[in-house]
Amino acid sequence: MSQTFTKAMARNVFYGGSLFFILLFLSLTYDTHSEMPKQDNSANLTEKVAKGKRLWEENNCIGCHTLLGEGAYFAPELGNVYKRFGNSKQAIEAFISSRPREGIKGRRSMPQFDFTAEELDAISEFLKYVSEIDASGWPPNIQG
Ligand code: HEC
Structure with a gap:
């Protein structure tokens, strides 16, 4: 050969x-x-969701949190926080509005943003929308 x-x-x-x-x-x-x-859920993309997204950007939530894996690793993943909080917008709004102004001593804490009820509604609507995105099973568990 x-x-x-x-x-x-x-x-x-x-x-x-x-x-x-x-x-x-x-x-x-x-x-x-x-x-x-098949993964398109843009039909749910309402004006309120867009307002929540703007508030998300203006307040630099991504500076501490990740959203579907993108962002900073200081605070919990929020892509599935709506599901983690029992599919409840009210629970998310209550959490955000109840953050202590002086922070929590000795551990990482979330700032108080003084959002109006309307702004809280838009933010939780945005987080609900994100939780409904078909991200092929991401995040892999409910803790994020
Ligand atoms: C300075 C850093 C920081 C910024 C900016 C920030 N957060 Fe947080 N956030 C945290 C920390 C730390 C926690 C965890 C707090 C705890 O468990 O007490 C948290 C927790 C949360 C939770 C509950 C998550 C869970 O699973 O318990 C939600 C919802 C949330 N943040 C939403 C937001 C939104 C919306 C914004 C922007 C408007 C934002 N955060 C901006 C630090 C931040």
Whole structure:
């Protein structure tokens, strides 16, 4: 058997390999495009959710918290906080509005933001919306 790697062999490896990966790329692209619409919950994207998102940004919640894994690791993940708090917007609002102004001595604590009832409603609506995003099972457990 000849030990030489001929030009024809190199060409076949090149074309064969290219074809294989082009087909793989196209089939994965097709798969993504057919799966993504099933995960779309933008129909629930109301004006109130958008207001909650703005408050989330203006108050830099992400500076301490993660949301679906993105953000800072100082405070709990909030992507599933709505579920963690028993599917209750009221529980989230009560938590946020009851934070002590002077903080909690000796442990990490959440600031008091002095939100109005309307703002609290928008924030908890935003967190409810986020909890309903199909993130393929992320976060992996209810603690976040
Ligand atoms: C300075 C850091 C910091 C910022 C900024 C911050 N938080 Fe927090 N947050 C915390 C900490 C620390 C906790 C955990 C407190 C505890 O358990 O007493 C917490 C807890 C929470 C919880 C309860 C989570 C749970 O599972 O117990 C919610 C809801 C929450 N924050 C919402 C918000 C929202 C909304 C914002 C923005 C408006 C925000 N946080 C901004 C530090 C922060």
